[in-house]
Amino acid sequence: xxxxxxxxxxxxxxxxxxxxxxxxxxxxxxxxxxxxxxxxxxxxxxxxxxxxxxxxxxxxxxxxxxxxxxxxxxxxxxxxxxxxxxxxxxxxxxxxxxxxxxxxxxxxxxxxxxxxxxxxxxxxxxxxxxxxxxxxxxxxxxxxxxxxxxxxxxxxxxxxxxxxxxxxxxxxxxxxxxxxxxxxxxxxxxxxxxxxxxxxxxxxxxxxxxxxxxxxxxxxxxxxxxxxxxxxxxxxxxxxxxxxxxxxxxxxxxxxxxxxxxxxxxxxxxxxxxxxxxxxxxxxxxxxxxxxxxxxxxxxxxxxxxxxxxxxxxxxxxxxxxxxxxx
Numbered sequence: 001x002x003x004x005x006x007x008x009x010x011x012x013x014x015x016x017x018x019x020x021x022x023x024x025x026x027x028x029x030x031x032x033x034x035x036x037x038x039x040x041x042x043x044x045x046x047x048x049x050x051x052x053x054x055x056x057x058x059x060x061x062x063x064x065x066x067x068x069x070x071x072x073x074x075x076x077x078x079x080x081x082x083x084x085x086x087x088x089x090x091x092x093x094x095x096x097x098x099x100x101x102x103x104x105x106x107x108x109x110x111x112x113x114x115x116x117x118x119x120x121x122x123x124x125x126x127x128x129x130x131x132x133x134x135x136x137x138x139x140x141x142x143x144x145x146x147x148x149x150x151x152x153x154x155x156x157x158x159x160x161x162x163x164x165x166x167x168x169x170x171x172x173x174x175x176x177x178x179x180x181x182x183x184x185x186x187x188x189x190x191x192x193x194x195x196x197x198x199x200x201x202x203x204x205x206x207x208x209x210x211x212x213x214x215x216x217x218x219x220x221x222x223x224x225x226x227x228x229x230x231x232x233x234x235x236x237x238x239x240x241x242x243x244x245x246x247x248x249x250x251x252x253x254x255x256x257x258x259x260x261x262x263x264x265x266x267x268x269x270x271x272x273x274x275x276x277x278x279x280x281x282x283x284x285x286x287x288x289x290x291x292x293x294x295x296x297x298x299x300x301x302x303x304x305x306x307x308x309x310x311x312x313x314x315x316x317x318x319x320x321x322x323x324x325x326x327x
Contacts, residue, residue: 180228222259
């Protein structure tokens with residue numbers, strides 16, 4: 001996730017996106033004419049399952065125009081690798097989940113983080129950046145707000161692990177493994193060439209500031225035995241990965257499928273920290289309060305942000321895609 005740079009502000013970012021937005025419409029119409037128009041007349045159901053190929057894996061289908069409307073406004077969209085993988089997801093035996101929502105958010109990366117004990121300074125300071133797989137990781141302030149928004153919607157079911165507690169070991173806790181929803185709000189690192197370079201960046205400091213390995217790699221994820229109906233990867237680029245012929249992009253989504261999750265909500269690009277917190281809050285409100293299915297909850301949340309003057313640009317909301325079994 002991208003935190004807004006110091007001194008820039010949301011208004012400046014919207015201004016920078018205006019030029020890009022001017023190019024989105026023509027490009028979306030041209031692509032829709034190629035891949036949507038030939039089939040949309042037969043799309044008479046409220047939900048569309050999209051089995052993309054090649055570079056289409058990186059397209060936000062929700063913004064493509066179709067029959068006078070935005071595709072994501074007219075239909076609930078779900079991405080599937082293939083019909084065979086969908087059948088495998090549905091046929092796999094899974095342990096019964098509890099009703100809990102396990103949330104890992106706002107990990108500690110910085111030795112100067114004021115949440116640390118044992119000598120950490122309480123005053124803000126330039127981040128003592130932790131370099132992980134070539135990326136300097138800074139704290140994402142809105143991930144904490146995101147976690148609290150979810151807790152407020154389900155206070156009796158939310159297990160919130162933040163700071164030093166949002167570490168590699170947290171994913172393997174029994175109460176996380178058996179939760180119905182697992183939500184991870186952090187940085188992700190995606191290597192499109194070497195799968196071993198892809199993973200989630202969790203706490204790289206313990207509660208006293210001592211360094212530790214916070215990188216959760218694809219094999220670590222695949223070794224989990226999740227009971228979750230849904231995994232939400234609220235981080236950058238989590239729907240991307242290494243391309244394999246006939247299998248699409250292999251990365252974090254597929255790793256969580258192999259770990260047992262039939263549905264994974266992931267992102268196509270480097271999403272904005274503040275806008276992501278707003279979208280996730282709307283998504284869980286529709287999911288937990290309105291009792292919408294995940295695909296419907298995502299469509300409703302994206303429609304809300306698209307109508308919000310602060311977040312109208314597709315950059316803020318269109319990168320989120322639901323993968324897997326829509327049932």
